Amino acid sequence: MRYLSDVAALTRKDLLLELRAKETIPAMLLFVLSALTIFHFAIPRGSSDVAALGLLWVAIVFTSLLGLTRAFVPEREQGLMDALVLAPCDRSTIWLGKTIAVIAFLGIAEVVALPAFTLFFSGLTLKTVAAVALADIGIAAVGTLTGAMAVAGRARELIQPLLFLPLSIPVIVGGIGASATAGPKFLLFLALYDTVFVLLSWAAFDFVAAEA
Amino acid sequence: MFAIAIVSVFFWAPSDADQGLSQRIFYFHVPIALTGYACFGWGAWKALRHLWKDDPNADLESYVAIHQGVIFGSLTLITGSIWAKISWGVWWVWSDDQLVLFLVLFLFYCAYFMLRYSVDPGPQRANLSAVYALFGVVLIPVSFLAIRLSHSFIHPVVFTRSGAQMTGTMLTTFCICLAAMLVLFVTLYQLELAGKRLDTRIRELKELLT
C-alpha cells in the first residue's frame, strides 16, 4: 500500500512537471507526425501495407526514444536523484513512477499517431493496437532503466539510444509480427518480453540509482 | 591444442558432400560462436556475483570476459560472413539466425563499452556495468526467439542447417575445435586479467610515491 502511494506521488510529480514544462509530449507528437509524413515519401507507391506497418513500428520506437531521452533530465539537471534516493521509500518506486509517466506520454503520442497512420496509410487491426499497448510497457520499462544509466555517466543522454535500441529489437520483431501475421503468437511474445524485462528492470534499479 | 585442432580440421575430417572444402570453416565458426556465448555468460555470472555478493574482483572479471566475448563475437561475424560468401555467394545473409543474433549482441555489447567508458571508475560504474551485462544474457534468448519468429514474416522459406547430422569423425573434430577455442578464451582471459591487475597495482604504487 505504502509502495503504491510512493509510486503515485512520484508519477504525479512527473506528470505535473510535464504539465508545466510542456516539452516532451509536444515534441513527441510533432516528431511522430513528421516521421509518418517522411515515410509517405520513403515507401514507393504499390508497396505492401506490411511495409507501412513496419515503418509505423519504427516511428513508435524512435518517438518513445525521444521521450525516454528526456525522462531523467529534471533529476539530472539539479542532482535530484540524490534527494529521491535518500527518501525512505523502496528505490524501485522511482523507476516504477517514472515508467508509468513514460507509458502515459507514449499513450498520448499514440492516440494521435495511430489515427494519423490510418488516415495516411491503411487501417489498423485491433491486434496491432493491442501489440502497441503491450510494446509500450516493455519500451517504457527498459527505456527508463537505461535512461537512468545514461544520466549517471559523462555522456549523459547521448548514450541512451545506444543502450536502448539493441534491447528494443525484440519489441520491433514482436510488433511487426503481430501486425503482419495471424494468430496470437507475437502478442504472447510481447507479453513474455514485458514480463521478463519489467521484472529485471524492477530488480536492477536499486543498483543503478545509487552506489551505496 | 590449437595445432591438433587445425590438423584435424584439414586432414582428418571428411569433406562435406555438397559444400566441400568450404564446409571446414564450420569447425571454426561454430566453436567461436559458442565460445562467444560462454564469454558473455561468464561475464554475466561475474556481474551477478558483483551485485549479489559484492565480490571485489567480480567487476573486472566480468568486464574482461565481456571484452573477450566481443572479440570472439567479431570473429563469429567475420567467419560467418566468409562462410556465407562461399556457400551462398553473398557476404551477409539475414536468414542465418546465429549471424543476426551476433549482430544484435555486437551492437549491445558495444553499447556496454560506451556505458562503461562514460562513467568514472568506482562502485557506480561497477554497478551499471553489471546490470547491463545481466540484461545482455537475458537479451540473448529473447533475441534468439525473436529472430526465429521473424522468419514467419520476413522469409517465406526457413533455412535449416543439418548441424546435428554429423559423422563420428566430424563430431570429434568439432569437439576438439570447441575445446581449443575454450582453452584459448581461458588463456586470453587470464592474460588480460593479469595485465589489468598489474596496471592497477602500478598506478597504486605511483599514487603512493607522489
Added chain:
Amino acid sequence: MVRARNLSKRFDTRRIFDKVDIDLDVGGFLLVTGPNGSGKTTLLRVLAGLAAPTGGELELPVRGEIGYLGHEPLVYKQLTPHENLTLFARLYRVPDREQRIRSLLERFALWDVRDKEVATFSRGMQQRLGLGRVLLHEPKLLILDEPFNALDTAGAALLDEELATRSARAVVVATHDPERVEGLATERLGFA
C-alpha cells in the same frame, strides 16, 4: 549516531581521504574544514549514504532519518515550493503534512510565494527552500555542505538559529570558511 573507523574513499586509485575516525552523538556538531577540492563533499556524501566508502567501518542512522543539503537546493525548479514539499513529505511519510509544510514555509518566508514556480526564485530563496526540504522530516542527522554559500542574510540567520537549537539531532557541516559556526562545533575534522 555516527561511528566511523578508519574510513577511506578512493576514486580508482586516487585517494580522496584516508583513516577518518568519527564519533558523533545526538547534540553533537561536527565541523569539517578544508580548502575546495580537499574531499569534504565526498566525505559528506559518504556520511549521507549516497556514496560507498572504499574501506573502513561506518555506522549510520537509517535512510529516512538523514537530511542532506548539497551545493544544489535539490528541489524541482518547475514545481512550486508547496508541490516540492508535498512530494518529499509523502516520500518521507511526514505526519500532519499540510500543517508541517505550512509552518515551514511561513518560517522560511516562502508562504506568500508557495504557488510560484521555483525557477523564478533568486538563488537565496531556492536555497532557503532547500533548507526547508531537509528539515521537513525532522532528520536525526543533518548534513550540510557549504550551507552559507548560497543563502541570503535572512536564510543564514534562520540556519544559525536552527544549528544553535539542535535538540534531538547531530549535525555535520562542511565549510571552507569556518568562522561563522566555529563556536558551535563539538568535533572538528580538518582536510588538507
